[in-house]
Amino acid sequence: MIIIMERNATEENIKKVVNLLKEHGFNVIDHAGDIHTVIDAIGDKTTITPDRLSALEGVKEVKSIREPFRLASRDRKPEDTVIEFSNGVKIGGNNPAVGIVGPCSIDSNYEGLLEVAIAAKEAGCEFLRGGAFKPRTSPYDFQGLEEEALKLMARAKEETGLLLVTEVMDSQDLPMICDYVDVVQIGARNMQNFKLLKAVGKCNTPVVLKRGPANTIREFLLAAEHIMYNGNENVILCERGIRTFDNTYTRNTLDLTAVPVIKKYSHLPVIVDPSHATGQRYLIEPMSKAALVVGADGLMIEVHNDPENALSDGKQSLSIPMFKDIIGRISALNKRLHYERECLSANIQ
Numbered sequence: 001m002i003i004i005m006e007r008n009a010t011e012e013n014i015k016k017v018v019n020l021l022k023e024h025g026f027n028v029i030d031h032a033g034d035i036h037t038v039i040d041a042i043g044d045k046t047t048i049t050p051d052r053l054s055a056l057e058g059v060k061e062v063k064s065i066r067e068p069f070r071l072a073s074r075d076r077k078p079e080d081t082v083i084e085f086s087n088g089v090k091i092g093g094n095n096p097a098v099g100i101v102g103p104c105s106i107d108s109n110y111e112g113l114l115e116v117a118i119a120a121k122e123a124g125c126e127f128l129r130g131g132a133f134k135p136r137t138s139p140y141d142f143q144g145l146e147e148e149a150l151k152l153m154a155r156a157k158e159e160t161g162l163l164l165v166t167e168v169m170d171s172q173d174l175p176m177i178c179d180y181v182d183v184v185q186i187g188a189r190n191m192q193n194f195k196l197l198k199a200v201g202k203c204n205t206p207v208v209l210k211r212g213p214a215n216t217i218r219e220f221l222l223a224a225e226h227i228m229y230n231g232n233e234n235v236i237l238c239e240r241g242i243r244t245f246d247n248t249y250t251r252n253t254l255d256l257t258a259v260p261v262i263k264k265y266s267h268l269p270v271i272v273d274p275s276h277a278t279g280q281r282y283l284i285e286p287m288s289k290a291a292l293v294v295g296a297d298g299l300m301i302e303v304h305n306d307p308e309n310a311l312s313d314g315k316q317s318l319s320i321p322m323f324k325d326i327i328g329r330i331s332a333l334n335k336r337l338h339y340e341r342e343c344l345s346a347n348i349q
């Protein structure tokens with residue numbers, strides 16, 4: 001850490017900082033400049049945090065040299081994390097991108113859900129995703145079928161072999177949800193629900209963590225850190241668009257820079273959800289392709305058998321024919337990118 005003291009910091013203020021750092025086992029060197037004293041401190045930041053130091057009298061600024069997340073950091077683990085499922089499906093590394101497909105919320109039409117699942121399976125996607133507990137802005141909107149939805153998903157899994165993903169909103173539901181699904185999703189609104197992060201950290205089920213619409217990439221990685229710190233290292237990050245000033249034509253702004261930025265600083269897999277990011281069907285194909293080009297490890301796409309009658313997010317959901325139409329082109333691009341990366345890593349031109 002580098003601690004910059006205020007212009008008018010007293011000798012006593014400086015001594016207090018230096019002594020506190022030394023007491024916590026830091027190696028400390030202080031440089032008295034013409035105006036500011038700067039203190040270099042090398043040691044274990046879990047014993048005394050930048051936040052605590054910045055509260056001391058006379059401290060102007062505390063700068064960390066290392067990123068505040070550790071377990072999620074590429075410095076700790078240079079190789080990509082690969083999450084492997086019981087059926088051999090892998091997310092992360094240079095594994096061909098994964099398709100997580102399904103309706104925003106599960107309704108009681110099982111045949112419709114199965115149609116989506118079969119289309120996803122035939123297109124080579126690996127996961128069926130559906131909402132059972134829905135975070136809705138309005139209490140008057142459909143809130144989800146809860147366990148009944150999970151039962152319908154389990155039936156679709158039996159018929160297709162697809163792995164299941166669903167959102168958890170309350171840690172009390174977590175054991176029951178984990179009995180049904182292969183991945184739990186933390187929705188964008190709960191990205192900083194630290195109790196929920198802690199709860200999923202304590203279970204073994206892999207987690208898709210969605211970026212909050214108003215959260216920085218660093219906050220996103222620190223949210224992942226909470227899950228990992230509590231014991232679950234199988235975290236998949238999902239960029240799903242952030243709030244910017246411009247929502248004229250799109251629901252959110254898809255921050256595609258997040259993908260290569262996260263990959264630079266973290267070893268965790270990153271997927272992209274173009275459905276919530278754009279809110280528009282016609283943008284799913286171009287933004288899915290763009291996501292793969294910048295290195296996304298997978299895509300999460302909303303598909304419904306009857307979008308006009310979907311109980312949530314029908315406007316952005318693809319119909320099955322639309323999905324079938326675009327997924328071929330997305331997969332073809334994906335295969336090409338995968339092949340190019342394989343060649344690059346093997347040094348073949």
Ligand code: PEP
Nearest residue numbers: 104187188189210240276
């Ligand atoms: C969802 O995945 O259906 C959802 C509600 O997404 P988000 O949390 O990204 O808004």
Ligand code: MN
Nearest residue numbers: 104302312313
């Ligand atoms: Mn949705």
